[in-house]
Amino acid sequence: MDFILDPLGFIREWLLSLLASIGLSGDAGQIALIVLGTVVVGGLGLTLPLALIYIERRLIGRFQDRIGPNRVGWEGIFQTVADAIKLLIKEDITPVGADKLIYNLAPVMAVVSVLTMWAILPFSYNIFGTDLNVGALYFVSVGSLGTLAIMLGGWASNNKYALLGAFRTVAQMVCYEVPMILAILVPVLLSSSMSMNSISRAQDQVWFLFSAPVAAFIFFITSVAETGRAPFDLLEAESEIVAGFNIEYSGMKFGMFFVGEFLHAFTVGALTATLFLGGWTGPWAEASPFIGMFWFALKAFLAYFIVIWMRATFPRIRIDHMLELNWKYLVPLALGSILVTMLVDKLYAEYLQALFVEGAQAYVRGGLLFLGNVALAAVAFTIATRAARYMRLKEESDKYMPAVGAEHGHDDHADHDDHGHEVHGAVVAAH
Numbered sequence: 001m002d003f004i005l006d007p008l009g010f011i012r013e014w015l016l017s018l019l020a021s022i023g024l025s026g027d028a029g030q031i032a033l034i035v036l037g038t039v040v041v042g043g044l045g046l047t048l049p050l051a052l053i054y055i056e057r058r059l060i061g062r063f064q065d066r067i068g069p070n071r072v073g074w075e076g077i078f079q080t081v082a083d084a085i086k087l088l089i090k091e092d093i094t095p096v097g098a099d100k101l102i103y104n105l106a107p108v109m110a111v112v113s114v115l116t117m118w119a120i121l122p123f124s125y126n127i128f129g130t131d132l133n134v135g136a137l138y139f140v141s142v143g144s145l146g147t148l149a150i151m152l153g154g155w156a157s158n159n160k161y162a163l164l165g166a167f168r169t170v171a172q173m174v175c176y177e178v179p180m181i182l183a184i185l186v187p188v189l190l191s192s193s194m195s196m197n198s199i200s201r202a203q204d205q206v207w208f209l210f211s212a213p214v215a216a217f218i219f220f221i222t223s224v225a226e227t228g229r230a231p232f233d234l235l236e237a238e239s240e241i242v243a244g245f246n247i248e249y250s251g252m253k254f255g256m257f258f259v260g261e262f263l264h265a266f267t268v269g270a271l272t273a274t275l276f277l278g279g280w281t282g283p284w285a286e287a288s289p290f291i292g293m294f295w296f297a298l299k300a301f302l303a304y305f306i307v308i309w310m311r312a313t314f315p316r317i318r319i320d321h322m323l324e325l326n327w328k329y330l331v332p333l334a335l336g337s338i339l340v341t342m343l344v345d346k347l348y349a350e351y352l353q354a355l356f357v358e359g360a361q362a363y364v365r366g367g368l369l370f371l372g373n374v375a376l377a378a379v380a381f382t383i384a385t386r387a388a389r390y391m392r393l394k395e396e397s398d399k400y401m402p403a404v405g406a407e408h409g410h411d412d413h414a415d416h417d418d419h420g421h422e423v424h425g426a427v428v429a430a431h
Contacts, residue, residue: 004288008127041129045115049262053080056262056308063312087255095248097158106153107249107256113145114264121270122197124280124292135196136184139271140177143226146264147173150228150235153257154245165244168234171319173226175326180222182334186215186341187275190369200279206366209276214337214373214380216276218330223268224307225322227261231314232322269304270296277303329384336376344372 003010012033019029054069054077061068069076094100117139119129132138147169154166188194190211191202199208209216225232236244246257273279277299280292317325348365356364 004290006126007289037129041118042115045118045263046111046259048266049259050080050084052262052266052304053083056311059305059308060312063309084255087252090251092251092253093248095158098248099156099158102152102156103248104253106149106156107253107260109145109149109152110260111256111263113142113149114260114267116142116145117267117271120196121274122200122279123296124289125197125201125286127289127293128197131195131197134194136188136194136199136275139196140181140184144177146260147177147226149260150245153249157245157248159248161243162245162247165235165246168319169245171323172232172234173228175323176222176225176232176330179218179326179330179334180226182331182338183215183219183222184275185338186212189338189341189345196274196279200274200281203276203278204281205362207276207278211366211369212276212337212341212373213370214333214376215341216272218334218337219275220268220272220303220306222326222330223271224265224310225326227264227268227307229261229265229307230311231317233316234319234322265307266300266304268307269302270300272303273299328387329380333376333380336380337373340372340376341369344369 015033015036016025016029019025019032024032057079058068058076060066069079072079072082094103120132120135120138122128122131150169150173151166154162154164154169157163187199187202187208190208191199193199193202202208228235236246246254249257273296278295279299280296282292282295285292285295345365348368352364352368353361
């Protein structure tokens with residue numbers, strides 16, 4: 001077996017022969033391979049944030065006209081390692097009255113919920129943990145464990161500020177899952193599959209970013225809100241609730257929440273690349289899985305760069321504005337995106353597909369879907385603009401109405417006062 005064409009298969013066969021030589025064959029060898037693969041993927045996921053945190057600190061430093069970490073090691077490259085050592089040697093404190101089992105379980109759940117998403121990510125056409133036929137449903141399901149971890153951590157800490165952070169979790173992360181799931185349905189419809197590898201392969205000619213830009217926008221925004229990062233970091237708003245749900249955590253327990261957040265941010269980039277940027281597909285991607293891995297990593301880091309850009313640029317929004325954005329705009333827009341995709345794709349398949357040669361069909365279909373999304377975005381923008389104008393005029397009328405009423409009251413008194421006592425009129429109007 002060629003290592004270049006099938007590296008995982010080559011390593012698998014070599015390990016099976018090695019395990020058979022020491023007496024582990026058959027089912028025992030398969031179980032040992034599964035455990036080894038889990039350890040490798042988990043180890044990669046736990047060490048990747050060391051690089052991601054450094055990259056994000058340096059980038060945000062440049063965005064904000066700062067240098068960033070530059071002391072520990074060359075250009076501060078070991079600053080994250082120093083921070084990890086600091087967290088490891090810090091005292092582990094459990095608050096009085098805390099539910100110890102749930103309190104200690106929450107940080108583990110926060111990391112596991114992100115790591116388990118990587119099991120279905122296709123890094124190349126033949127490099128993935130498992131190719132589930134319900135992969136899109138799987139990562140939505142396991143991603144909800146992160147929401148549950150934050151809720152449990154805030155509730156079990158026996159702290160009012162932590163509990164408020166947990167309440168905000170319900171208000172924010174649960175409600176933003178609704179438009180996110182609706183947006184995921186669009187690539188599922190376009191690829192006719194819930195397998196993540198099949199969704200990537202279906203974008204070999206036209207990315208779903210162009211076929212469904214509205215769904216891509218909604219998925220990206222809601223995924224960032226799911227991570228709880230700026231400008232959606234209401235869960236740990238230190239200016240309002242000190243530190244939020246994790247205020248009572250110290251040492252490596254706090255570090256695990258930290259690792260889960262940064263790994264989840266990069267996972268958002270990886271999921272966006274898979275669902276809307278073609279995943280591993282690209283020039284010569286099927287010539288070697290290593291080329292596919294290169295395209296996947298490039299697209300994932302591009303999406304992750306935008307996540308960092310948003311964090312460095314936008315201020316934190318108010319909780320009521322955030323909820324209005326979700327329920328009044330993103331949810332209806334996501335439903336409209338599904339309807340437009342279904343309608344345009346059905347009309348194309350019934351009446352237009354047979355008119356074009358096979359090589360042009362994917363581009364014609366993508367172009368029609370793009371025009372449908374542009375029309376949907378134009379209608380949504382018009383409605384949102386009119387709604388904003390109406391709200392602004394209403395606020396201005398409410399603001400100036402008392403002053404206008406007072407002015408009319410003064411004029412009426414002056415008209416009826418035969419002696420011209422204007423000062424008395426002003427006093428009466430003010431009263």
